[in-house]
Amino acid sequence: MGELRADWRLRLRREDAHGPVCGAGVLVDQYTALTCAHVVRRPDAVMWLEFAENGGLEPVSARVMSGGWLPEGADGEDVAVLRLDSPRPRARRAPLETGIRGGMEVYATGYAAGFDDGMSLWGRIGGASGERVQLDAVTRSEVVRAGFSGAGVCTRPEEGRPARVVGLVVSWRGDLGASLPEDNRLSFSYLIPVGRIAELSPVIAELTGPGAWDHGFEERLERWFDDPDEDPVKITVVEPGSGKERSLRQLAHRARIVHRGGASRPELIDHALEQVTFPPGEYLAYWDWLRGAKGMPARAADRAPQRPVTVLVDGLDQEPQPGPLIEILGRSRVFGFRLLLVFRQEGGPGWAASRDLLLRPALLRHADTLLDRLQRAEFSRAIRRDIVDSASLGSVTETADRHRATRRLLDDVRDPQQQLNRLRTLIRTVRADLSRCGDR
Known part of the structure; x- marks a missing residue:
């Protein structure tokens, strides 16, 4: 629901x-x-x-x-x-809907006297009343009242589709002019549709237009943030002024570190080291290593945070010199940092280097890690089923073994994009097999 x-x-x-x-x-x-x-x-x-x-x-x-x-x-x-006065990116915005039709079942939540925590009333969309729309309640006690003004009028949630806001409650009217809806013989609620608000306000028109948001991109990005088994490095193109850019702005807060193309690289290093626990007195050693001035400190990989840190680089192709930034990001991968690299145009400055130095190595290692897990999962399942003996040791992990053969062939693919395509297919297949083994 x-x-x-x-x-x-x-x-x-x-x-x-x-x-x-x-x-x-x-x-x-x-x-x-x-x-x-x-x-x-x-x-x-x-x-x-x-x-x-x-x-x-x-x-x-x-x-x-x-x-x-x-x-x-x-x-x-x-x-x-x-x-x-200050943005609230962590709050999920209302899904606005400009379409509205008679008979649609809707509800609104308001804050009437004695109900500061909210109360919800149901009704159906009635007829038009000028620019407003009549909302018919089942009973007069379910007509809106003081405290509901400005409340979003929502459609009934459906399986796979959330409630959408189709209007704002603006008033109610009773035929006797009594102060409460139930004290009148006839009482109705009224709303102003979102479509009408969009006609009056360019801001709302922009937020409700057909390309205002990229919902598919939002779903993919939320899945990437939520699931550490998703690709450890993700490259995407977000054109300026697009719905995709608006969706990115809404979700950027989910990244632990956000770096804008052209911003200070030393500041990025400082933010990265804030996520890492290292021995006393070794901050400068790690700082110099990340900026490329010295070698990697001993056992740096052991300093990786328990939960992977997500880093958003917004506008990597707007970096005047992307090479040094890409090198810093590559070294940060030692800590298990997950990277979301946003370009303003495909093939922009740093595109090929990001693909070859960050994306491909990360996905190859990710495939190896998933294959190790699949092998362990297959072996554990075989033990639980009591089918492991001296004759079957080589066969209980046959799915992982078959995928490992595919993985070895990838090392011989010379075309970078072809290798990436095959690699992504392998990772999707291994993840599906892991899910079947109960390892998700």
Whole structure:
């Protein structure tokens, strides 16, 4: 049914971090949030945004961005686009959906009086009411009320597809004008669709466009960060201004070390050594080795952190001299560092060297490591099944042995790209065999 909690759902307080709860909001990227203009009240107000469903994220102040004040009236629809005073990249943004249709089952979570931790109400999309859309509740007690303004209206989660935000709650109306929905004979909730907000705000239009995000790239990148069995060195091309670049910015915080092309290489060395435990008095020895001035200290590989450190080099081809940087990265591999190398264009400066000095050697060693694990896994499985005897010792690891033969042939492939293609195929096959052996 989807995630029970959502980072993007915001609880808002006005002017003061400890002030009363005044409404809800939606985080649409690490810098930007949406709420109702009537929740903010004034275009110069300071709002406090709380991640009510993720206590690990710090509250943050926010202000109406330039062009983001869209109050109810001829030129607006009761919307405020907020700019966070400091970004929250660790928070998952709301998946926005510009499509909306009648009869769609939806829900919203708000912060009504007595429900500061949130309450959720369900309904169905009704008809249009001007630029707003009517939201039909099952009962009058499920009509939205004060504290729901600015809440994201979400679709029902489906298998394999998360809930999407299709609009913001903006108001409710009762036919008798009573203060509570249930005290009226007829009561309805109203929302403003995300598509309409995108028409009013260029910022939201950009974030909801067809190429705004590269979801496939995000999934692959999250898998790479999550799984240490993924390739230890990954090279990718991210064009400036693309949805892929926006997705990278959202996930860059997951790297332990981030180095921008053209930034200080000594600073990169310092950040790398912060991740390593070495004997007292040997910092300079390791520093000089990483920059290439001296030989590798004895047993440097033993200093590798328990959990692999991920390093993002963003814009390697923007490095004026990529050679020395690539050499530093190659030496850092002794510590087991995993490298994500981002180029702005394929074949840019440092491309061939990164492939030949970082990617291929790392994948060859990775294949050998996986093959060792597969051999041990096959042998352990054979022991558990009690099928190992003097006649079968050579056959219980036949899958690993067959893959080792393929691995040896790779050393004779002279074309770098052909070798890489075959190597990746071998690694995928070995990982699948490991999974079947219960080694994942």
